[in-house]
Amino acid sequence: MPERDAGPATGLPDRMPISLTINGEVRQLDVAPWTSLLDLLRLELGLTGTKKGCDHGQCGACTILLDGRRINACLTLAVMKDGARITTVEGLAAADGGLHPLQAAFVEHDAFQCGYCTPGQLCSAVGLLAEGRARSAEEIREHMSGNLCRCGAYPNIVAAIEQVMQ
Amino acid sequence: MNRFAYLRPTDIAEAVRAIAADPSARFIAGGTNLLDLMKYEVERPTRLIDITRLPGLDAVEETASGGLRIGALVPNADLAHDPRIAARYPLLASAILAGASPQLRNAASTGGNLLQRTRCYYFYDVGTPCNKRAPGAGCPAIDGVNRIHAILGTSTHCIATHPSDMCVALAALEAKVHVAGPNGERTIAIGDFHRLPEDRPDIDTTLAHDEIIVAVELPAEGFAGHCTYLKLRDRLSYAFALVSVAVGLAMDGDAIGRARIALGGVAHKPWRVPEAEALLQGRPPTEESYAAAADRLLAGARAYRDNGFKIELARRAITRGLAQAASGTPQSQTDKRIR
Numbered sequence: 001m002p003e004r005d006a007g008p009a010t011g012l013p014d015r016m017p018i019s020l021t022i023n024g025e026v027r028q029l030d031v032a033p034w035t036s037l038l039d040l041l042r043l044e045l046g047l048t049g050t051k052k053g054c055d056h057g058q059c060g061a062c063t064i065l066l067d068g069r070r071i072n073a074c075l076t077l078a079v080m081k082d083g084a085r086i087t088t089v090e091g092l093a094a095a096d097g098g099l100h101p102l103q104a105a106f107v108e109h110d111a112f113q114c115g116y117c118t119p120g121q122l123c124s125a126v127g128l129l130a131e132g133r134a135r136s137a138e139e140i141r142e143h144m145s146g147n148l149c150r151c152g153a154y155p156n157i158v159a160a161i162e163q164v165m166q
Numbered sequence: 167m168n169r170f171a172y173l174r175p176t177d178i179a180e181a182v183r184a185i186a187a188d189p190s191a192r193f194i195a196g197g198t199n200l201l202d203l204m205k206y207e208v209e210r211p212t213r214l215i216d217i218t219r220l221p222g223l224d225a226v227e228e229t230a231s232g233g234l235r236i237g238a239l240v241p242n243a244d245l246a247h248d249p250r251i252a253a254r255y256p257l258l259a260s261a262i263l264a265g266a267s268p269q270l271r272n273a274a275s276t277g278g279n280l281l282q283r284t285r286c287y288y289f290y291d292v293g294t295p296c297n298k299r300a301p302g303a304g305c306p307a308i309d310g311v312n313r314i315h316a317i318l319g320t321s322t323h324c325i326a327t328h329p330s331d332m333c334v335a336l337a338a339l340e341a342k343v344h345v346a347g348p349n350g351e352r353t354i355a356i357g358d359f360h361r362l363p364e365d366r367p368d369i370d371t372t373l374a375h376d377e378i379i380v381a382v383e384l385p386a387e388g389f390a391g392h393c394t395y396l397k398l399r400d401r402l403s404y405a406f407a408l409v410s411v412a413v414g415l416a417m418d419g420d421a422i423g424r425a426r427i428a429l430g431g432v433a434h435k436p437w438r439v440p441e442a443e444a445l446l447q448g449r450p451p452t453e454e455s456y457a458a459a460a461d462r463l464l465a466g467a468r469a470y471r472d473n474g475f476k477i478e479l480a481r482r483a484i485t486r487g488l489a490q491a492a493s494g495t496p497q498s499q500t501d502k503r504i505r
């Protein structure tokens with residue numbers, strides 16, 4: 001999207017140095033303060049697995065793990081996360097390429113159609129399992145309610161997560 | 167999003183000095199409301215003051231009077247799942263879990279939740295006038311699309327609602343908001359924190375521009391045995407309340423001893439009517455008692471073009487909420503069937 005009226009000059013540097021550990025790799029980066037974590041990942045680092053659905057916290061497609069907790073990457077500034085550990089969908093598989101159990105279960109249960117919501121669903125489900133609060137299918141549904149799927153693959157997503165949870 | 171200077175103060179005094187120096191500066195905590203509004207250019211701050219690394223704002227602590235003090239940076243998710251909150255203030259835990267999504271609750275802070283702004287569609291659309299964004303511009307909602315708007319406490323200048331679930335529970339619990347400014351600290355009762363729109367809908371709260379929320383304090387009484395948070399909305403999860411009700415009761419044998427009722431989704435602030443609560447004192451927990459309280463709570467409610475349904479919806483929510491609280495069967499936020 002072209003940048004609109006940039007507003008008054010801030011008199012401060014346009015880029016600030018930060019350090020992020022992304023999928024296990026320490027990266028020294030120079031970021032503009034107004035760059036969202038999502039735009040940093042996708043546009044500047046080429047990690048396009050994380051999707052932009054709404055850019056307003058309303059869909060969950062941008063879900064990533066920040067220090068192990070799931071958040072929406074579209075509603076946070078990269079500069080604020082200086083020093084954090086970030087896991088995106090690209091970082092879920094093992095180093096030898098073996099799928100994460102959730103990824104394997106999504107394939108087994110056909111838990112997607114177009115796949116656009118899938119990276120967010122996977123990261124959100126990793127967060128859900130780490131939280132350890134969902135026990136039944138009904139609770140999985142509630143705890144996954146921050147991830148919309150326009151294709152309506154919900155029953156299979158819930159089944160895939162339920163299988164890994166057991 | 168506009169450009170801005172980014173500051174990361176290391177103590178509260180420095181943060182307060184920075185905000186006091188610039189009327190267009192904003193604090194940022196979780197960012198889940200402010201960045202959303204900045205992307206729509208509703209907010210165009212010249213400076214963002216990142217308060218997430220300020221020390222001493224991230225704990226939940228016991229108070230001398232038997233309550234809890236919640237730091238302004240405590241994430242909504244951590245607060246809802248804090249064992250002390252879950253056991254002693256289940257009403258608050260339930261209200262938080264009724265709101266937003268797990269991801270948003272992980273990011274959202276206690277202070278930011280209090281200061282989240284209305285979801286009025288005209289407020290969000292800079293292509294339309296709005297008295298809250300631009301005082302004097304007019305309010306297209308009053309004669310426009312207003313299904314989600316207020317039925318109580320409105321003015322001829324604004325009919326927006328406050329969208330928070332957490333704040334509805336805090337109102338019922340009579341929480342206090344501790345703030346710090348250039349002249350030291352002060353405490354604001356939750357009932358005085360949010361404003362009605364009157365002729366200044368651009369001002370949401372009584373917090374001054376140069377003040378920072380440092381903590382929210384819960385008094386000892388949590389109504390843990392008899393409470394409920396009942397939220398009614400267009401879909402079962404991840405949607406703002408059309409109407410919500412927080413109820414806390416202290417039972418006195420078979421009768422209602424004391425009652426607290428706060429409504430969400432119906433006004434510019436969580437809606438409480440002490441006279442309605444007094445009506446329940448000493449009364450049996452019956453439909454008749456609940457109806458009397460509901461009538462008093464909704465006295466003066468006004469229907470605009472699209473939101474008249476909220477009056478009857480609120481009446482039924484109050485009645486059902488009181489029954490749930492009296493019987494000690496709070497609304498589950500996972501199994502949303504209303505029993």
Ligand SMILES: Cc1cc2nc3c(=O)[nH]c(=O)nc-3n(C[C@H](O)[C@H](O)[C@H](O)COP(=O)(O)OP(=O)(O)OC[C@H]3O[C@@H](n4cnc5c(N)ncnc54)[C@H](O)[C@@H]3O)c2cc1C
Pocket residue numbers: 056057058192193194195196197198199200201202217238239242264265266267270273274275276277278279280281282329330331332377378379380404405406407
């Ligand atoms: C899609 C979506 C759905 C949502 N659904 C719900 C819902 O159903 N129910 C609900 O209640 N909420 C809902 N929310 C709103 C959410 O709860 C708020 O966005 C969140 O609580 C704001 O907290 P924050 O820390 O992210 O605030 P920020 O965005 O960081 O800040 C919000 C405002 O508060 C100010 N501020 C923050 N902290 C302080 C402080 N300590 N002192 C002074 N000023 C401060 C900032 O300057 C800013 O003006 C939803 C949000 C989204 C995006």
Ligand code: SF4
Pocket residue numbers: 284286287288289295296297298299304305306307308323324325326367
């Ligand atoms: S209801 Fe309030 S926020 Fe909405 S358009 Fe009118 S003045 Fe603006």
Ligand code: FES
Pocket residue numbers: 051052053054055056057058059060061062063072073074075
């Ligand atoms: S892109 Fe972040 S929630 Fe939709």
Ligand code: FES
Pocket residue numbers: 111112113114115116117118148149150151152153
């Ligand atoms: S698979 Fe298409 S949006 Fe979920």
